[in-house]
Amino acid sequence: xxxxxxxxxxxxxxxxxxxxxxxxxxxxxxxxxxxxxxxxxxxxxxxxxxxxxxxxxxxxxxxxxxxxxxxxxxxxxxxxxxxxxxxxxxxxxxxxxxxxxxxxxxxxxxxxxxxxxxxxxxxxxxxxxxxxxxxxxxxxxxxxxxxxxxxxxxxxxxxxxxxxxxxxxxxxxxxxxxxxxxxxxxxxxxxxxxxxxxxxxxxxxxxxxxxxxxxxxxxxxxxxxxxxxxxxxxxxxxxxxxxxxxxxxxxxxxxxxx
Numbered sequence: 001x002x003x004x005x006x007x008x009x010x011x012x013x014x015x016x017x018x019x020x021x022x023x024x025x026x027x028x029x030x031x032x033x034x035x036x037x038x039x040x041x042x043x044x045x046x047x048x049x050x051x052x053x054x055x056x057x058x059x060x061x062x063x064x065x066x067x068x069x070x071x072x073x074x075x076x077x078x079x080x081x082x083x084x085x086x087x088x089x090x091x092x093x094x095x096x097x098x099x100x101x102x103x104x105x106x107x108x109x110x111x112x113x114x115x116x117x118x119x120x121x122x123x124x125x126x127x128x129x130x131x132x133x134x135x136x137x138x139x140x141x142x143x144x145x146x147x148x149x150x151x152x153x154x155x156x157x158x159x160x161x162x163x164x165x166x167x168x169x170x171x172x173x174x175x176x177x178x179x180x181x182x183x184x185x186x187x188x189x190x191x192x193x194x195x196x197x198x199x200x201x202x203x204x205x206x207x208x209x210x211x212x213x214x215x216x217x218x219x220x221x222x223x224x225x226x227x228x229x230x231x232x233x234x235x236x237x238x239x240x241x242x243x244x245x246x247x248x249x250x251x252x253x254x255x256x257x258x
């Protein structure tokens with residue numbers, strides 16, 4: 001099987017052109033093995049690019065534990081870059097994912113801007129904010145973000161009674177300036193900290209605006225693997241025209257026996 005490897009600010013993915021529907025996607029064990037960093041290719045997730053009758057392509061995303069998952073923002077941006085390399089698109093794309101329709105544009109220097117879903121419901125509590133940006137996200141401010149045990153603390157919240165069996169991604173945030181925040185994320189399905197999370201960055205930007213930590217609608221998010229930008233329009237209905245912007249980089253390609 002031929003594969004391609006892409007990463008977006010350190011969030012890395014195995015990409016497979018599955019337009020002929022050859023990939024045995026019912027095999028959770030195979031997907032988990034391909035994502036394994038010691039016995040496989042190594043990635044935070046695996047993404048299938050498939051045909052769609054109404055858009056340029058369909059995105060099917062699996063976490064590294066082999067389970068099909070909710071939307072992945074960095075994965076979507078990387079899939080757009082992959083689609084361009086295959087000649088499916090040029091500088092813009094429309095595709096369908098598990099959370100609905102997405103539009104994307106490839107900008108200069110390999111930067112991909114991806115329109116995320118509108119956000120209408122935000123739960124604001126004293127110690128955290130919860131919202132869904134295509135995936136569920138718990139967002140909490142921390143003073144000493146550099147010295148947090150992200151895996152342990154993230155897992156405690158992810159598996160708590162607060163979110164039940166489905167769980168939630170968990171984001172730890174510190175403010176750097178009026179429109180710049182530092183973010184570290186624990187991702188469910190990976191069950192560990194990742195170097196970046198696109199839906200997490202999106203959730204963080206909107207959450208910080210919602211609780212009054214910023215009045216900017218264009219927010220820079222510093223993640224472990226680089227820098228992302230989130231922009232949006234605040235309307236009476238919530239947050240619309242939400243865009244996640246950042247690099248989507250080809251790493252390598254190869255073949256693996258399955």
